[in-house]
Structures are given as C-alpha cells and as structure tokens.
Amino acid sequence: DVKVTQSSRYLVKRTGEKVFLECVQDMDHENMFWYRQDPGLGLRLIYFSYDVKMKEKGDIPEGYSVSREKKERFSLILESASTNQTSMYLCASSSGGYDEQFFGPGTRLTVL
Amino acid sequence: GENVEQHPSTLSVQEGDSAVIKCTYSDSASNYFPWYKQELGKRPQLIIDIRSNVGEKKDQRIAVTLNKTAKHFSLHITETQPEDSAVYFCAASRRGSGSRLTFGEGTQLTVNP
Numbered sequence: 001d002v003k004v005t006q007s008s009r010y011l012v013k014r015t016g017e018k019v020f021l022e023c024v025q026d027m028d029h030e031n032m033f034w035y036r037q038d039p040g041l042g043l044r045l046i047y048f049s050y051d052v053k054m055k056e057k058g059d060i061p062e063g064y065s066v067s068r069e070k071k072e073r074f075s076l077i078l079e080s081a082s083t084n085q086t087s088m089y090l091c092a093s094s095s096g097g098y099d100e101q102f103f104g105p106g107t108r109l110t111v112l
Numbered sequence: 113g114e115n116v117e118q119h120p121s122t123l124s125v126q127e128g129d130s131a132v133i134k135c136t137y138s139d140s141a142s143n144y145f146p147w148y149k150q151e152l153g154k155r156p157q158l159i160i161d162i163r164s165n166v167g168e169k170k171d172q173r174i175a176v177t178l179n180k181t182a183k184h185f186s187l188h189i190t191e192t193q194p195e196d197s198a199v200y201f202c203a204a205s206r207r208g209s210g211s212r213l214t215f216g217e218g219t220q221l222t223v224n225p
Binding site: 058106 | 113118121144146154155156157158161163201205211212213214215216217218
C-alpha cells in the first residue's frame, strides 16, 4: 500500500513565524502536491512538483514556498505565518498521468 | 485555468434512497474526472473516475456519468447506506497538466438510518 505521511497532525504557531510542513511518500511517485482544505472551498492546490527540484505554482501559491530535494520528500514553507493561513494542509502523491492521488493524513495548522 | 463547481453543498437522504451529486467544469480540454470520498477525520480517497472517451462508468452501487457537450459530470449512489456518509469531491484534469487536479467545493452527504 502507498503510504503518505506528514510530519505533524496538529501545529500551533505564532504570527510571523516560519513554518515547515513535511510530506514523505514511500512509493517512488514522481508527482507530489500540497493542498489546503477549508470548509466550503474544497481542496485548493498550493504547489505541486513533478520531479526532484521542480515545482509549479498551483491556484493559491501566495505566502507559500516549497522544496523538493529528494524524490520522496516535499516540504511546504510558510515564510511568515499569518492568521489567514490557519487551515488543514493535505499532501498527496501520484505516479503520473491520470493515476490516483494518494493523500496524507493532513496537518491542522493554527496561526495565532 | 480550470474551474469546477459542485452541487449541492449538503445532501441528506434516507437509507436505501439514491443520491446524486453534480459537477460542472469550464475547460473543454479536461479529459479526466475522478471522485474522492473523505470520511470524517480521514484523508480523501479515490472511489471512481471516468475519462472523456467514456460516457458512463459503474462500480457496484456507484456510477459516474459524463456529458462532454454540456461540460458536466455526476456521481450516482444507489441503495445508500450509513457508511456512505462523507464529503464527496469531484475533480477535473487535462492532458499535459502533470496530473494536476482542480477540485470542486465538496458535498456533505448524510445518510439517515
């Protein structure tokens, strides 16, 4: 079974802090994604990566950056956290083409 | 870019009834339409998908239909059971987008025993 893990289930940070969310997948998938999930807004794509050191902006990249130094690991970075970034963050991976995206358990981030 | 709209946002049915969730998309180049189910407190999981060369696909009690001309697709669940209660998301993707999906807003389905 594909396993996608995220570094934290719950995280509380202060406004202005730098925040790192990490995602690791164990199935050698090429593609990795970061979404945020907010009630009534569905899953919105922040960034995605189709190869090591490659990244593409999604629909809401402002205030975020990403890093993919190794194929299995995709990090989401909030350079200076703000209260409007309080949300559930979901990581996903897929092997490419039209293959299923496998999601991690999510990180609920609260920015105070 | 692609825009996916999903209706209704909430749906309540009696056990054994059918449920239908509808989505529309804007990009005529989209050709892959998956549906994900997210149970409370859990991660989204793929339940069924359809590609643009097919009009309908069934898997036991669930089916998806696609109307390319009207740019809409629907999820049909028959003989609903309490364990079908979840949030359902539709999504769309097009060739060359690097597996990128655009999701709808989600539908909270509640099946009452």
